[in-house]
Amino acid sequence: xxxxxxxxxxxxxxxxxxxxxxxxxxxxxxxxxxxxxxxxxxxxxxxxxxxxxxxxxxxxxxxxxxxxxxxxxxxxxxxxxxxxxxxxxxxxxxxxxxxxxxxxxxxxxxxxxxxxxxxxxxxxxxxxxxxxxxxxxxxxxxxxxxxxxxxxxxxxxxxxxxxxxxxxxxxxxxxxxxxxxxxxxxxxxxxxxxxxxxxxxxxxxxxxxxxxxxxxxxxxxxxxxxxxxxxxxxxxxxxxxxxxxxxxxxxxxxxxxxxxxxxxxxxxxxxxxxxxxxxxxxxxxxxxxxxxxxxxxxxxxxxxxxxxxxxxxxxxxxxxxxxxxxxxxxxxxxxxxxxxxxxxxxxxxxxxxxxxxxxxxxxxxxxxxxxxxxxxxxxxxxxxxxxxxxxxxxxxxxxxxxxxxxxxxxxxxxxxxxxxxxxxxxxxxxxxxxxxxxxxxxxxxxxxxxxxxxxxxxxxxxxxxxxxxxxxxxxxxxxxxxxxxxxxxxxxxxxxxxxxxxxxxxxxxxxxxxxxxxxxxxxxxxxxxxxxxxxxxxxxxxxxxxxxxxxxxxxxxxxxxxxxxxxxxxxxxxxxxxxxxxxx
Numbered sequence: 001x002x003x004x005x006x007x008x009x010x011x012x013x014x015x016x017x018x019x020x021x022x023x024x025x026x027x028x029x030x031x032x033x034x035x036x037x038x039x040x041x042x043x044x045x046x047x048x049x050x051x052x053x054x055x056x057x058x059x060x061x062x063x064x065x066x067x068x069x070x071x072x073x074x075x076x077x078x079x080x081x082x083x084x085x086x087x088x089x090x091x092x093x094x095x096x097x098x099x100x101x102x103x104x105x106x107x108x109x110x111x112x113x114x115x116x117x118x119x120x121x122x123x124x125x126x127x128x129x130x131x132x133x134x135x136x137x138x139x140x141x142x143x144x145x146x147x148x149x150x151x152x153x154x155x156x157x158x159x160x161x162x163x164x165x166x167x168x169x170x171x172x173x174x175x176x177x178x179x180x181x182x183x184x185x186x187x188x189x190x191x192x193x194x195x196x197x198x199x200x201x202x203x204x205x206x207x208x209x210x211x212x213x214x215x216x217x218x219x220x221x222x223x224x225x226x227x228x229x230x231x232x233x234x235x236x237x238x239x240x241x242x243x244x245x246x247x248x249x250x251x252x253x254x255x256x257x258x259x260x261x262x263x264x265x266x267x268x269x270x271x272x273x274x275x276x277x278x279x280x281x282x283x284x285x286x287x288x289x290x291x292x293x294x295x296x297x298x299x300x301x302x303x304x305x306x307x308x309x310x311x312x313x314x315x316x317x318x319x320x321x322x323x324x325x326x327x328x329x330x331x332x333x334x335x336x337x338x339x340x341x342x343x344x345x346x347x348x349x350x351x352x353x354x355x356x357x358x359x360x361x362x363x364x365x366x367x368x369x370x371x372x373x374x375x376x377x378x379x380x381x382x383x384x385x386x387x388x389x390x391x392x393x394x395x396x397x398x399x400x401x402x403x404x405x406x407x408x409x410x411x412x413x414x415x416x417x418x419x420x421x422x423x424x425x426x427x428x429x430x431x432x433x434x435x436x437x438x439x440x441x442x443x444x445x446x447x448x449x450x451x452x453x454x455x456x457x458x459x460x461x462x463x464x465x466x467x468x469x470x471x472x473x474x475x476x477x478x479x480x481x482x483x484x485x486x487x488x489x490x491x492x493x494x495x496x497x498x499x500x501x502x503x504x505x506x507x508x509x510x511x512x513x514x515x516x517x518x519x520x521x522x523x524x525x526x527x528x529x530x531x532x533x534x535x536x537x538x539x540x541x542x543x544x545x546x547x548x549x550x551x552x553x554x555x556x557x558x559x560x561x562x563x564x565x566x567x568x569x570x571x572x573x574x575x576x577x578x579x580x581x582x583x584x
Contacts, residue, residue, distance in 0.1 A: 004028070006055050006086055006095075009156065009164035010326050013186055017162070019092045020318065021128075022055045025084030027411040037065035037081055040303050042050055047535040048083045048276075048321050056083035056282065057174065057330070059168065060309040063298065066281040071299045077174055078309040078335070085574035098153065101146030103343065106371055109306060118304055126353050133227050133291040134509040135175060136360075137348025139307055140368060144343040148173040148336045155334065157377075158370045160257055160409060163328035165316045172288045173313055176333040177370060179256055182286050183267040183308050185279070185325045190236060190268045194228045194288040196350055197221035197262025197328075198367045201255065204476040204528070205403040207325040210566040212253040213258055220354040221262055228350075229264045230296060231287035236283040240268035250528075255409065286329045290314040291350060298509060311335060312346030328507035332370050345371060353372040355441040379438045380404050380412070385569045386449060393568045396536035400557060401439065402479040411443040420447040438480070458574045459496035461510060461565065463554070464488040470502040470531030478533055485511040497565060500532075504554060508532040510575075513567035516547055517560040523547040525566075 006022040027047070029040045044054045062080040063070040110118075116136060144151070151571075152175035157163040159177035167174040181193040182401060199215045202208040215221055236245050244446045246283055249265040291297035312335070317327030336343045349363045382397045392396070398414055405412035417439065424435055424447040433449040465488075474481050489511045492498040497510040509515050509532040516525050516538075525542075527549040528534050541547045557563065557577055563575040 001515075002368040004170065005168040005279045006318075007166040008055070008326075009161070010317075010576065011162045011181070013184065013191075015165075015233070019220070020248060021090045021092050022053065022084060022086045022210075022311075023090055023320070025086050025240065026052065027085040028082070029085065030079040030080055030082040032076075033523075034062070034065045037062055037266070038277060040081055040083065041275070044083055044085070044319070045275050045277070048319060048323060048408045049322045053318060053320055054083050054276075055086060056176060057311050057314060057316045058280065058316040059311050060285055062314065063285050066284050068278075069295050071302040073302050073305060073308040076310055077337075078310045082169060096149060098150045099147035101144070101148065103371075106142045106345065107493065108502060109141060112361060114170065115361065117356060119220040119351055119357045119360060119550050121304060122300075122351045123353060123355070125300055131291060131293070131297045132352070133224060134297055134300060134304070135289045135291045135300070135313075136350045136516045136549055137289075137305060137309060137346050138364065140345040140347060141343050142335050142343045143341055145341055145456065148175060148338070148371070151175060151336075152177075154374060155332070158257055158375045159332050159363070160375075161332065163316075164318040165328065165330075170394060171337060171339050174312075174330070174333065174337060174548055175336065176316055176330045178328040178331050179254070179261060180288065181332055182317070182327040182329045183279070183283055183325075184327075185323065186323070187272065188270050188272070190270050192232050192236065192238060192266045192283070192286075193250075193263055194232055194264045194266075194286065195254075195261045195331075196225045196228045196288050198349060198363050198366065199260045200362070201258055201260060202472070203471065203531075204474045204498045205407045206257060208260065208407060211564070212255075215253055215260055215262055216251060220352060224350045224352055225262050225264055225353075227292045228287045229266060229351075230417075231292045232266050233284075235270045235283050235287065235294075236266060239274060239278065239374050241271055244269040247323065249535065256408075258376055259366050264482045267303075274432075276323075276325075277520045278495040279325075280315075280487050284315060285313060286315070288350075289303055289331070304489075310344075311345055312344075314391060334371075352463055362533040368515040374479050377441075378408060378479045380408070381478045381480050382437040382514070383478075383569055383584070384421070384435040384437060384569075385452070385524060386428060388431070389429040391421060391425065391435070392420070393536045396539055397437075398537060398567070400478070400534065400539075401437075405439065406478070407473075407477065408441075410439060410441050413445075414441055416443070417445045420445045423447070424449055430546070437543070452569065453513070455570045455573050458576050460494075460563070461497045461499050461563075461575045461577050462492050462495045463577070465491050465502045466499045467503045467505075468500050468508060468531055470504070470508075470529075474530065475508070476528065476533060496573075499575075501554045503533045504532045505531075505554045507557075509535075510565050513565045513570065513573075515552065516541075516564040516566055516572075518553055518564065519560055523564070524550045524552065526550070537571065541566070 011213040155177040319325040488498040
């Protein structure tokens with residue numbers, strides 16, 4: 001008999017990820033028959049009373065077992081419900097070494113035209129009063145081979161999920177990087193946190209903040225979120241003590257690697273004596289992935305969507321003997337069929353009267369980026385000039401570091417960082433040094449000093465061979481993930497540095513410093529929007545009015561009186577770019 005492995009990396013009530021690992025079940029409860037689900041729930045209840053844990057999933061197509069009037073798409077292949085009964089969680093197993101895997105290009109089951117027709121049909125249904133909001137989903141398919149555990153780890157890293165889960169159930173491997181809590185039961189308190197309202201991430205903190213404000217100000221997104229909050233309030237009232245259901249947090253923006261999400265938190269005190277079946281009868285499936293009103297909208301979804309959702313949009317979680325429980329909404333979730341060698345990913349969004357087909361299709365793309373936009377392991381990096389025990393640009397470095405830490409979700413303790421730098425300065429009270437400061441994703445800070453020789457004379461630079469992609473967030477933050485810069489520098493051969501340019505033919509920066517061009521005694525630097533790091537020395541020069549921002553075209557290099565390299569360590573360095581510049 002196959003031994004299932006279930007790894008949950010869920011946030012606890014304090015918001016911290018608390019890994020839990022289950023294996024070697026004493027019993028497995030699963031079925032493809034709706035009629036068996038109440039019996040399985042009863043067996044789970046008995047096992048909990050005997051001191052066992054229950055862990056597994058409930059598929060979206062299990063919904064009619066809890067309310068018969070709910071309609072779902074026929075043809076689900078996975079079990080409608082799968083739970084293992086376990087004596088207790090195991091100690092978290094060491095993360096296995098990464099093994100290779102291969103995923104083919106992802107293919108959307110429907111064409112873009114079919115998807116847009118679905119949105120038009122939804123808007124007709126809204127106009128006719130059959131629904132207010134429909135969560136319309138699509139499936140992406142790919143062939144898969146290799147280590148599904150490594151693929152899960154990459155998905156979880158890409159998404160920075162609050163409710164990650166890896167369920168190896170034999171034929172089916174569920175890789176869930178979900179950011180969404182379905183419900184939590186803890187000491188008689190019920191919490192739900194619907195996630196409804198999405199915007200693509202900005203490239204830096206300033207863009208993120210602007211997009212977050214747009215999200216909060218959007219009548220469409222707020223109405224969409226509030227509609228689901230009201231739906232969940234109603235669902236929770238069936239389980240709650242009278243008068244205890246309340247939205248404790250309304251309209252909060254949470255940042256994930258590829259998207260910003262609008263969330264709300266609803267809490268209630270549970271009536272004593274409820275069963276697990278009672279919980280699911282009242283709450284399942286989560287209103288955030290159906291729409292409102294729930295039952296009539298599910299009927300519409302069953303007719304509209306071309307395939308079953310399976311575990312996608314169902315529930316993944318575990319229950320303790322004390323009847324504490326945590327379940328996620330399995331969005332951002334891949335299911336690998338090991339027998340067929342394929343993978344499926346569900347993606348969708350809430351459609352309201354104000355939705356546009358173009359906007360919703362862009363949202364699908366943003367939510368699917370978790371599949372392909374690999375997020376590497378990296379640390380934040382600052383290179384500081386230390387001169388006779390003083391960091392001349394320290395406030396600028398700390399401001400930039402803090403902004404990048406907030407953007408990437410690193411818990412940077414600036415007081416600790418300043419202590420590390422102060423210790424470094426105390427150890428090097430005389431002379432000129434370059435200090436390399438690293439801050440990792442756990443907030444650890446290290447500062448190392450190396451002697452620095454002054455830069456003199458003109459230095460040679462070459463144009464990079466390939467453009468940079470100005471949508472790449474790593475261009476806007478100084479980190480140890482320097483693949484773009486390293487490749488360009490390698491192409492520069494013996495030159496001091498390479499000059500980068502973007503897909504629009506705009507010059508951006510050098511591999512290790514900013515660009516300044518001179519014309520008739522005025523100095524110009526490309527704007528950050530072109531896709532570049534806002535250097536600390538560059539910012540000081542802008543603040544002091546020494547330089548100005550303007551777009552600098554790649555084909556304009558010969559028109560400038562001089563080309564300069566600047567950074568906070570070396571200052572001003574005149575550059576010979578290998579293209580004749582205007583002689584004065």
